[in-house]
Amino acid sequence: xxxFGSDFSLGAGxxxxxxxxxxxxxKVQIAVANAQELLQRMTDKCFKKCIGKPGGTLDxxxxxxxxxxxxxxxDAWNTVSRAxxxxxxxxxxxx
Amino acid sequence: xxxxxxxATADPQLQQFIEIxxxxxxxxxxxxxxxxxxxxxxxxxxxxxxxxxxxxxxxNCVERFIDTSQFILNRLxxxxxSKGSFxxxxxx
Numbered sequence: 348x349x350x351f352g353s354d355f356s357l358g359a360g361x362x363x364x365x366x367x368x369x370x371x372x373x374k375v376q377i378a379v380a381n382a383q384e385l386l387q388r389m390t391d392k393c394f395k396k397c398i399g400k401p402g403g404t405l406d407x408x409x410x411x412x413x414x415x416x417x418x419x420x421x422d423a424w425n426t427v428s429r430a431x432x433x434x435x436x437x438x439x440x441x442x
Numbered sequence: 443x444x445x446x447x448x449x450a451t452a453d454p455q456l457q458q459f460i461e462i463x464x465x466x467x468x469x470x471x472x473x474x475x476x477x478x479x480x481x482x483x484x485x486x487x488x489x490x491x492x493x494x495x496x497x498x499x500x501x502n503c504v505e506r507f508i509d510t511s512q513f514i515l516n517r518l519x520x521x522x523x524s525k526g527s528f529x530x531x532x533x534x
Binding site for chain 1: 453455456459463466467469470471472473474476477478480481484485488489490491492496497500501503504505508
């Protein structure tokens with residue numbers, strides 16, 4: 348059953364089951380990519396606002412600032428996600 | 443066994459999955475983008491928790507961002523229709 352070669356290594360075999368596996372793997376990869384994107388943007392914003400002149404370590408006030416910013420950024424992200432979702436629902440209801 | 447049937451594009455289940463996931467990704471990307479843009483507009487001084495004024499600002503920001511993009515799209519379509527060519531309208 349492995350006679351199709353490397354091009355079809357994902358699709359070869361029992362068909363349905365492999366498709367399911369592929370979909371699950373893709374979903375995981377997408378989730379990871381999204382988490383990375385969120386992390387990158389959050390780090391960028393936090394760093395810009397919390398770190399003044401970079402010292403030898405992150406001092407207490409900088410750390411507190413970062414934690415606070417992280418929470419605010421997540422709140423913002425969730426608010427935006429909800430707002431965008433509502434807007435999409437509204438647009439769809441109009442059609 | 444027909445090798446054609448093994449390709450992803452021939453599998454309707456996979457095709458639908460790809461369409462749905464692509465749509466979800468476009469949504470996620472826009473959320474990332476709008477969060478960043480609206481953060482600049484709405485966050486003056488982050489506090490210990492998100493106050494309602496800031497939350498309202500974010501909601502408004504999302505709505506206005508989408509309005510803006512729709513507005514731009516409509517205007518471009520209009521200009522293109524009346525002028526007949528995209529490059530013509532851009533040189534105005």
